[in-house]
Amino acid sequence: MSAVSSAAMLEAEKLRGGLSRRKLLDKAFVVIGLSIMLGCLAILAVLFIDLVRDGAPRFGWDFLTNFASRRATSAGILAAWVGTSLIMLVTAVCAVPIGVMAAIYLEEYAPKNWFTAIVEINVTNLAGVPSIVYGLLALGLLVHQFDLGQSILAAGLTLALLILPIVIVATRESIRSVPNAIREAAYGLGATRWEVTKDHVLPYSTGGILTGMILGLSRAIGETAPIITIGALSFIAFLPDSPIKSEFPFVSFQWLHDPFTAMPIQMFNWVSRPDQAFQANAAAAGAILLCMTLAMNGVAIFIRYRFRKKINW
Template identity: 60%
Template structure:
């Protein structure tokens, strides 16, 4: 008797609650979709504007093979894209081992004390330091202090410093995401710390580490400020020496000491010129720079997919 009364009293209420929840869901989905549309169309507008603006130069093969020039129609980006690729190689070569190493140390080895806390706070804060400050540091330390000059090596070093915090933080997060029972399984078999990290933790964490690394490199590829600060040239009419040679030892590192320019600097240089034709070049260079970033992200996605399939 009491039960019947209660159920009659509560049933309509329940329907009301379910309906209200469903309405809230719909409203939230609507808001989400509109925000997405606004964001995507802004991005699309920028990309389309660049492509349309740079089209005459984008379809011209000479644009990719010519050096910069006083004549806008002969000016190309060969020294810029070669420079960007070489600088990114140096950046990745320095930042990935250092960043992953530091992340592994902080997460797995560091004792929990005030020194570690101090290092952690500093790493997090470094991620927020404006890039031009890194440029000033590099100017003082690498160029005037170590005498490295305005070279590809210096640019790679400064960009590596810039993205180091990103790689450290994402490495730590990826490692922290590895379940405890996986570690206990390894330790339970008698593995020492380094075996556990090398054989089980890092392989399981590598897709997370990779994502962080690519995010970092994608930031580095577009940076102009710190590279301008260290005095990269804007007008380079030659390529760095080739890293590969026909005589033993077949590879050389002279290119590290070569002057260079990179895509964002080339763009900046063209944008700041008064002639409208140069602005077309700038737009075209912008499209190529974006494509380079996209390509890098694409490689990351492919690698991640591939690594995951290997694991499964």
């Protein structure tokens, strides 16, 4: 009798022995997983601190208001940040409406057929095309065939094509999260497809669309390769033509056709100089660029978080 139960005890004891080893492995994995994750985040922090430290001697008002120069200490990023801002303006104006409309088409209008399938495959595929290939497209088509030259317009359009898939995918996802019951309710009241989209689907998915737009622009702002490919000059000691004029019609679009430089190009130019003094400029420009992208991503995360909290289907 007691032999039986002690045998059972022994069996249980054996189970526990193997188990403690397995549980140890389990705990070890948690430690490994956590440390890898924290390690990656630490690298991000190191990267940022390194840029700030290396660039520290350059930070100052002069850095923002000076043009590039042959002397590292007096070189600044005025042309670069103005160029980047204008390019982003063109990119946003082109990519956002087209991206949102394409997404609406795919989600709300497109019939299920081979044609729609082709459009969808195209969008997913474009998201995987290396950015430098967009640069080649722009060089061959925009710069030479359409004769836009190495202008702000050409750069803005290039980056717009580049982020189009990002905007489309993000918009589609947020449109898809609007429940069908809402659409049916509106249709039930006699709304047309466009009215349903405009009055219900779009307002409810604003958060996702905004997030996609900001993420797309944050990608575009750091893109270097495609605009190098279209042949952007990196030594520019003048600003593009002012968009606002003192005479009639007060607005000018001449700036679209001006040559430019941009933040990442300026940084690349400084990094690739053998003179060590320019590394500090590169780091300072990099820190500012990184701040811009991180800030944009932060805003995107915040918006996503806010909208998710606000609307609870």
